[in-house]
Amino acid sequence: MIVCVGVVGQANNPLFIQSYTEGDDALKFHHVVHCALDVIEEKATPKKGGTGYNETYLGLLYPTEDYKVYGYVSNTRVKFIMVSDDLDAKEADVRGFFKRFHAAYVDAALNPFHVPGKRLASPTFAARVNGIVNGFGKSTA
Amino acid sequence: MKAALRPGDAAFANVEKVNAELFTLTYGAVVRQLLTDHEDVDDVNKQLDSMGYNIGIRLIDEFLAKSNSAKCADFRETADVIAKVGFKMFLGVSPTVANWSPDGKECSLLMDDNPLVDFVELPDTCQGLSYCSILCGVLRGALEMISMRTEVRIVKDMLKGDDVYEIRMRLIETVPEELPYKDDE
Numbered sequence: 001m002i003v004c005v006g007v008v009g010q011a012n013n014p015l016f017i018q019s020y021t022e023g024d025d026a027l028k029f030h031h032v033v034h035c036a037l038d039v040i041e042e043k044a045t046p047k048k049g050g051t052g053y054n055e056t057y058l059g060l061l062y063p064t065e066d067y068k069v070y071g072y073v074s075n076t077r078v079k080f081i082m083v084s085d086d087l088d089a090k091e092a093d094v095r096g097f098f099k100r101f102h103a104a105y106v107d108a109a110l111n112p113f114h115v116p117g118k119r120l121a122s123p124t125f126a127a128r129v130n131g132i133v134n135g136f137g138k139s140t141a
Numbered sequence: 142m143k144a145a146l147r148p149g150d151a152a153f154a155n156v157e158k159v160n161a162e163l164f165t166l167t168y169g170a171v172v173r174q175l176l177t178d179h180e181d182v183d184d185v186n187k188q189l190d191s192m193g194y195n196i197g198i199r200l201i202d203e204f205l206a207k208s209n210s211a212k213c214a215d216f217r218e219t220a221d222v223i224a225k226v227g228f229k230m231f232l233g234v235s236p237t238v239a240n241w242s243p244d245g246k247e248c249s250l251l252m253d254d255n256p257l258v259d260f261v262e263l264p265d266t267c268q269g270l271s272y273c274s275i276l277c278g279v280l281r282g283a284l285e286m287i288s289m290r291t292e293v294r295i296v297k298d299m300l301k302g303d304d305v306y307e308i309r310m311r312l313i314e315t316v317p318e319e320l321p322y323k324d325d326e
Contacts, residue, residue: 110162110260112169113267122262 002097002133003067004029004083007105009117010076012037016120020133029083036061036069036081044073056102057095063087072098078105086137093137104128149229152208156230165259172272182269189271193278194285201283204230216312217241219289220248223280232256236308252306255299263300271295276308288316 006029007016019029039061058071061081068087072080080101082094108114108125120126171192175185208226213219224236228250236250257273277293284291290313297307 107260110166111262112166112173112260113262113264121264124262 001086002082002084002136004032004081005101005129005133006033006079006081007120008033008037008079008081010078011117012079013117014119015078015117016125016129018126018129032064032067032069032083033081036071037079039069040071040073040079040081043071044077057098059091059094070094070098072102074102074105080105089137097132097136100132101129104132149226149235152226152230153233155207158233161233161256161259165256165261168257168275169261172270176267176270182267186269186271186274189274190278190281193275193280194282195278196275197279197282197284198286200231200279201286204283215245216289217245217248219284220250220310224250227283228252236306240307242311247309247311249296250306250308250310252308255306258300261300268301271298272300273298273306280308280310288318290314290316 001020003021004017004019006014006018009015014030014033017026017030017033019026040058043058043061056072056074058073061069061071063069067083067085068089070082070084072082074080080098082097082101084094104125105120107128108120108122109116111122114120114122172185172189175188176182179185179188204227208222208230210222210226213222220238224238229235233256234252234254236252238248239251240249241247255273257276261272263270263272273295277295280293281291292311292313294309295307296309297303297305299306
């Protein structure tokens with residue numbers, strides 16, 4: 001199950017963070033997402049002399065005791081982070097999830113009333129992400 | 142019904158098309174700019190309407206030239222042509238005409254799908270904004286050029302939680318065509 005998703009902007013400013021657990025652990029997930037940014041930074045920066053590494057899906061960023069943190073970075077350097085408590089999620093599912101998540105973000109960003117770089121306050125976006133999160137892992141099960 | 146749809150499809154096939162997202166985003170940018178310039182939402186509604194009017198009085202000639210539609214006998218027929226040919230030609234959708242008043246002077250255009258509002262969500266600060274009031278202006282302007290004075294307003298708006306777009310058109314009067322000069326002058 002996915003416990004938290006986040007969208008982080010170009011300047012590492014949080015645009016959207018939503019946790020899906022019962023308890024009041026929003027702060028904990030903020031911390032997890034924050035830590036993930038460092039790993040993303042490291043993974044997404046092209047290495048000197050290396051070939052241009054242009055994959056948007058970054059895979060598993062780091063495991064914690066209870067969770068696994070996955071990342072995805074768009075070509076505009078908007079980062080998508082997902083925290084899952086399912087320790088053996090299928091990679092194809094995770095990729096599919098990020099693809100849908102990214103598409104939802106793109107549609108929300110096309111709203112003329114959304115200011116790029118500001119928080120995503122749209123309830124439609126939140127509802128759509130909710131739907132994607134609930135559908136996670138069910139297509140192949 | 143099918144025969145009535147055909148002229149719209151033919152006209153739609155004949156006009157040049159533009160990418161839907163470009164169109165939606167351009168309109169969105171226009172509305173946003175108006176909001177920054179005017180601040181007051183009612184002013185923006187009026188401005189959109191008058192922009193629409195200016196589009197309408199020009200667009201009607203394009204419409205008449207390309208749609209090959211015959212002269213309409215009454216307002217009912219006009220509304221039908223607007224819905225089936227006009228909207229199809231310029232927006233790619235065909236609203237349904239419904240809710241006629243008994244005297245045949247007032248009707249509604251119902252649209253489930255509106256390309257202007259893809260992606261759009263009204264923020265809480267502009268709930269009074271009538272995002273599509275440009276359409277009202279276009280209709281009013283176009284009809285005025287063919288000697289029909291109308292009043293057009295939006296009564297239902299999907300952006301405000303209604304299930305459909307409803308544009309109400311009321312025919313105020315038919316202005317008799319005036320020739321600008323007499324034959325013997």
